[in-house]
Amino acid sequence: DSTIFPGLTGKQLCDSLRARYTANTNLGYNTAKDTLFAHIDCHNDTLRCIYGGFKIWMDPATSDPSQYAEARNINCEHSWVQSRGASNYPQQSDMHHLFPSYDVINSARSSYPFNEIPDSETERWYVNNTNQTNIPSSNIDDYTEIDFGSTAWNGRCEIREINKGNIARAQYYFFTIWRTTYLATDPDSVWWMSEKDDMYQWHCVDPADQAEITRTRRIALRQENKPNPFVLDSTLIRRAYFPNMGVEGGPGALASGARLLGNVPNPFQGSTVILYSLPGPGRAEVVIYNVLGLEVARLAASSSGQGERSIAWNARSSGGQPQPPGIYFYQLKVGGVPAATRRMLLVR
Structure with missing residues (x-):
């Protein structure tokens, strides 16, 4: 490629x-x-x-x-x-x-x-x-x-x-x-x-x-x-x-040592669990974007200590609106700094 x-x-x-x-x-x-x-x-x-x-x-x-x-x-x-x-x-x-x-x-x-x-x-x-x-x-x-x-x-x-x-x-x-x-x-x-x-x-x-x-x-x-x-x-x-979408990174994409490991299941219906790891304590969040690059949801991690972590997304916007099937992008941010971006597929 x-x-x-x-x-x-x-x-x-x-x-x-x-x-x-x-x-x-x-x-x-x-x-x-x-x-x-x-x-x-x-x-x-x-x-x-x-x-x-x-x-x-x-x-x-x-x-x-x-x-x-x-x-x-x-x-x-x-x-x-x-x-x-x-x-x-x-x-x-x-x-x-x-x-x-x-x-x-x-x-x-x-x-x-x-x-x-x-x-x-x-x-x-x-x-x-x-x-x-x-x-x-x-x-x-x-x-x-x-x-x-x-x-x-x-x-x-x-x-x-x-x-x-x-x-x-x-x-x-x-x-x-x-x-x-x-x-x-x-x-x-x-x-x-x-x-x-x-x-x-x-x-x-x-x-x-x-x-x-x-x-x-x-x-x-x-x-x-x-x-x-x-x-x-x-x-x-x-x-x-879609230049504002951000760049995708694979499981090894690193920013300040943080890793975005993927989501399970993918494709998914209803909800999915996003997996990531941190090299040390930090404020982590996952931002969901639709295919137009518009922010759909912002998920704040309840625990941001060192090691592997997970956070669930219920296929709804921050306002609680169900989202339609399609491609979505999720970005891990640590301390407000983007670490990695991957894509997932919500199916009907």
Whole structure:
């Protein structure tokens, strides 16, 4: 996990990413689709839908891979919808936000933003080449969910768990690189703002793996050697779009000898216990932040002596309000000085 533009944050980082990673030329849409289906996302002659896992066998001898796939119900999905600045060259054919999709799910997704959807509000569930209206009784994480809306502004799509991070990093890539073309269609950023926070959550819970890194590098070979930087550096989204969140530290992150050991359980429902240790007596507290970097709760330790300690959080704000599911950050402070920060996941 390399560090790109270390020390930069916010607008300066976004501008630097745009300058370095924008590919103004690419294969064009038809060739991009053929390349995607025959080389980038085809593994062992198998092409799989990003959303529901439906797969087809790809004939390696076909002269028109996209036509072959489309005849078998897989077409090309623009994770960043075409109506929001991705309908023309080079944005339309930028493979960093293109994925194979089962055509029924692609159509159902429409132009909806990606979001977390409470199960009770999901109207249809999709997996492989089937769909249903009732909540699945098993393997629920394998499904893509749609909450249909009357417009592209109030519908929602929540994809299957295994690919959430991939989609999130594609979305942050497009907004960063092609921001101007998007804003021409949505000057107030309403569409993007409706999914931005959930995309950061998806990025955190589903980090890039080697397969995703290999994919972006293969695409880069065909797009001016420009990979998706958000795949290569997991800190970029936080530094570029949530610069006030603070820096995460692992179990060994030290400040004045204090250590933040984690929380149990994680993910959690209802409550979790945060573990830490102190090298000596001191005033310790744990501050909880939401994904926007806003303080939610401040937990004062009842005992701050030397050694391992714990403090519980009941998933409520300092004012007693229950907090919604999502990513939260907790920071250990000793004598008012930040010692370490880690993240946790509150689930429904």
